[in-house]
Amino acid sequence: MKNRKELRIGLVGCGFMGRTHTNGYKRVSDFFPALTHTPVLKAVCARNAEKVKAFADQWGYESTETDWKHLVARKDIDAIDICTPNDFHAEIAIAAAAAGKMILCEKPLARDLAESQRMVDAIEKAGVKNTVWYNYRRLPAVTLAKQIVDSGKLGRIFHYRANFLQDWTINANLPQGGEGLWRMDAAVAGSGVLGDLLSHCIDTAMWMNGGIKDVTAMTETFVKERMHQLTGKVEKVSIDDACAILCHFNNGSLGVFESTRYARGHKALYTFEINGANASIRWDLHDLNRLEYFDNADESKVKGWRSIHVTDGDHPYMDKWWVPGLGIGYEHSFVHQVADFLKSLETGEPCSPTFTEAHETQKVCQAVLDSAVSGTWKNTGIKN
Amino acid sequence: MKNRKELRIGLVGCGFMGRTHTNGYKRVSDFFPALTHTPVLKAVCARNAEKVKAFADQWGYESTETDWKHLVARKDIDAIDICTPNDFHAEIAIAAAAAGKMILCEKPLARDLAESQRMVDAIEKAGVKNTVWYNYRRLPAVTLAKQIVDSGKLGRIFHYRANFLQDWTINANLPQGGEGLWRMDAAVAGSGVLGDLLSHCIDTAMWMNGGIKDVTAMTETFVKERMHQLTGKVEKVSIDDACAILCHFNNGSLGVFESTRYARGHKALYTFEINGANASIRWDLHDLNRLEYFDNADESKVKGWRSIHVTDGDHPYMDKWWVPGLGIGYEHSFVHQVADFLKSLETGEPCSPTFTEAHETQKVCQAVLDSAVSGTWKNTGIKN
């Protein structure tokens, strides 16, 4: 431990994601002892001074700030971690890049394609290390899925389908906007389930199956008006409560994606399935240590979907944890992303997904929103 | 038994569906003894004289025909059951209606909307009893789902999603057309997975959730050319190997449908899910005696999807079979449809789905094909 290089973290935002990221920083060295770098919780920043102090006290940050510009200006910070609502991602990231800081930005990268383009321009100009927290990639079962795809076991891909189903906004009396509910305010979030949930699905999909060429989509806002927490008035709801997408991947396969916060009975049911000529894979976030795999090469009479409990020492990341059969949780995806980021400092390789890669996801999201308005197919402009 | 009125059946076609229907006729009186009518296997018709005789011998038909026009002309036949490939549905049905026969037609009703319109016109003009074999409605778990929806337990409906996934045509060496493979020949079948598989999904969906207002869709033919069994030549494949649909129902809910014969690992995975404000339902043909149900009114700490084994005496149709826990199979859906058809002879009520109802499904299918060509949303013209 003593000889590790420090990565001094300045965190902006202390909500749900502030907690998951911080937990990642605090645990990584216990479980990934071979890394040459170790995070140090230098400072946390949020507008509410009392809240940020309580957060720093609970989690062990050395100092606090209430103005992110001060944080970005500090010499004792190596990396800015952006956990704010989406409307601050671009401004902070661009300033941090200009200040030569590494940047770890919560997803989605931006509210729209113009914003994310500016962010990409900024980090490219500054040449700073960067990554975006599409954390689900780093759940062992999802990483294993990627390894299986990359192994070529699936053969030609025909289909990719993914859903992300929730039910927490069905109640029409739930207000929108403000503390804890900014995800329901389009001005802050950029979009609804598209940016919040489908962006995860799209990130995973393109990581595994390559670029999405074109899309057609529908969006719906089931509850048209809600009380806004900040104005105290009943206002029009502008986010998408639900969004469904048909698409073509550049490799010729078909995609179907659906997300909603109105699927009664589902809390965070992110599922995906990929069908190839020779094999198929499927996964479910509610049983996150498991991957299902069908291999058509199995002997005919005993062929069937295999339920792989992804907890063995030869499964991705799992040599770092316990023993076979003992599952890990959601939060470990963030620990793994921190570990991979630290590793990338050693190797000099990018830590995927970079801003540039996350910008591709923004291209799909933009095409989806455009298609939902026009009712026609939209090209994403993605080439690979 | 002895006092029952006879329903004298003339079956056209002796393939897979000829077997399922015949089995339905032969079993119904054993298990539904209170019915006042009983089917009699009067005649079976197919072009191949040897084959039709073997079929009649195996299943117990009293006589055979090789020309369906002779069958339709017979005075000792009350009902014509059409199990031919799709390209004969219209011609036979229209002739049978003109001859005053009842008609039980295999699904999809027709190859296209124009055909099904002519069929509806014919049965309306003739005033003959009719039904279409969308058999999955009559699996007890599916009928239970319908009862739950009708009970109002779900509240406002937000989402309907259904898939029908198979994998039997992935092999590019599989020929198309002719004996056993006419479903891959667009000239005969009208369409591919749309008419064969999605038509079931659409029938169930509109039965439970009302009319579909508009659609956007994509279709794909993964293997572009195959040897045609009848011509012996490699020919262009014109059916849809896969089809996915986004739609709005007239009640404001959103629908997502997908079907393919290229989903490696799935044999006949028909699944549907419906999400309401208060409750949700889902079902899976591979575990067909089970219905999953989520009721948001359950006490919070012990709330969860209920796995209902639909084998109790108070479940639809199940008082006719065995004892709780002992499942029935696919074929029973046909027995139930026969029972319901016989019952409708007693009551004078229509036996749903009628030609008129199945024609609504054809409207959706037509809009899907049109949308897949134009890349735009298409109205179905369905009002309720």
Added chain:
Amino acid sequence: MKNRKELRIGLVGCGFMGRTHTNGYKRVSDFFPALTHTPVLKAVCARNAEKVKAFADQWGYESTETDWKHLVARKDIDAIDICTPNDFHAEIAIAAAAAGKMILCEKPLARDLAESQRMVDAIEKAGVKNTVWYNYRRLPAVTLAKQIVDSGKLGRIFHYRANFLQDWTINANLPQGGEGLWRMDAAVAGSGVLGDLLSHCIDTAMWMNGGIKDVTAMTETFVKERMHQLTGKVEKVSIDDACAILCHFNNGSLGVFESTRYARGHKALYTFEINGANASIRWDLHDLNRLEYFDNADESKVKGWRSIHVTDGDHPYMDKWWVPGLGIGYEHSFVHQVADFLKSLETGEPCSPTFTEAHETQKVCQAVLDSAVSGTWKNTGIKN
């Protein structure tokens, strides 16, 4: 059909099992057309004249009897099928054997070991064809399990475990004895869940894994007294409501069996699992078309329990039914047993399980009851 030899059936008993057997006789020729024999429903016998006539009328028996001795004496009957409560099995079987009839006897073979010994003696002396309706063997998934075991894929066997869980007698107000409830009367049934449910588990277990050497067991009667339907009095309940067994198989593996009618939530949950050095198998009656299989030879990272949907044409019996993915039901196990019995008439081979084999199951049951009384291990006397 016309050239088939007739097997003229005389059925004794027209309850639940009378229906399942009769359905088997009526369907077998439709689905197994290559058989050279075909059953004919010659006569059904039950004490209640009205009931037996109604049954004969519903199912199509040519004639009825109210005294089984008359039935056994009839020259136009080839085979006696015994579906009575257990207390008549021995008497009827012995008389039928003496009359030179083939015998198909419902399980358990007898109420106790002395009875079954006399039955075995009788059929051996008479040299008549015989079988016992341990029908679950003939569900395709169970037969597939047997084939896998016989293939040697499992290697040395370490463990066998089976449960048969029900919940239908929890209500203390349920009467015992008489019509529909004779299974709760020890004088008629011989035992409770042991003979009714565990006998199935033991039959399957020894079929797959060889003889059981010794046992220790516990039985329990949770509701000590119930109104007896025949006497109208509250009487002591003498059957076992629950029974659990530890045992050694002759091959050195360990067995654990449990059955109860007090497992709230389970209707007929017969499950078994067998663990070998190289592979394991498990099965569940509530999802009866599926077999789970784990093969340790699978590549390490993608190893997992395979969920085999046993509905393909190369699965046992399934070439006779529909197409892949379309499940069959409980009743089909009886159709298969009829088919195998008819086949055994062609080949001259025994139709397993014979009385002699079912007598081995009785030996285990007897040792279980003895052990439950003594509290010690009991040898079964089974050698292989």
Added chain:
Amino acid sequence: MKNRKELRIGLVGCGFMGRTHTNGYKRVSDFFPALTHTPVLKAVCARNAEKVKAFADQWGYESTETDWKHLVARKDIDAIDICTPNDFHAEIAIAAAAAGKMILCEKPLARDLAESQRMVDAIEKAGVKNTVWYNYRRLPAVTLAKQIVDSGKLGRIFHYRANFLQDWTINANLPQGGEGLWRMDAAVAGSGVLGDLLSHCIDTAMWMNGGIKDVTAMTETFVKERMHQLTGKVEKVSIDDACAILCHFNNGSLGVFESTRYARGHKALYTFEINGANASIRWDLHDLNRLEYFDNADESKVKGWRSIHVTDGDHPYMDKWWVPGLGIGYEHSFVHQVADFLKSLETGEPCSPTFTEAHETQKVCQAVLDSAVSGTWKNTGIKN
């Protein structure tokens, strides 16, 4: 954080359990900020100086010891956490009690009943705070099961069944004894799967369902001889590779327990089920965030096992973690046990299971071993 009282930990042993406990100490204050106490990693002790220094460095212990007697003698230690192999539990615990230290002892408490009796005597005499790490109680789904039982929802209990199935010792070439394999050496471990795995099942069972009155059991050692790592010789294996138990609980319900390390395909499949007159519960460690619950009071037609994803804010411990739908892992059970231990310092209540409670589990284990030898039922001597 700053005002919390310190609980200065001295850990003995730095293997698998040393890691799980340490992780618990390090995370508790982040997630349970309202606690008034906080653990401090004062010292870790192990015989191998190099290893213990590496462990201390990785995990952040302030100091190391190589002789546990030195650790116990230190004035700056409040609590001794015993993570050694089982053969040191008694000696260390008794010395620690004499030194007035609190004790947190890994399970099973002891190798045999005589040892655990001496340990109980020691802590009673010393009056020191104590607990035993039967961690599975503190998985949220298991705690929820306990809450449901305590609520009375189940009514009279009829059945309890639990399995703990593994497959990691099937290979006959695996050596026994020594580093990483002391669990296979009876002299060190006391017993095999009984103490290692079944003790968990018994602890959970008696916690939920009260005392076990008597037992009958069988044990088996499948591989009779293995190379011993410490002697380098092939020696007799004395542990139980497998163990199965029948028992009566004091409340009149029946128990069936089975454990093995020879169940191919299962890594750590701890499952339990409890059946009451009104409701039932079951759970599975391989899907640890889920509890299944059947409530017979549900409306008949829609009754079924509920699959509860135990990740809502009103589920045990879950308000401390993330948001609904996002599961936690195995290790969190230890965090929860630390939290509950710290809470018990505030309240002065015992932290269950105490040595006294764990001694009850030892009574059952002793009776099991005795019964396995004698082949007869053994009373446990447990009264409640």
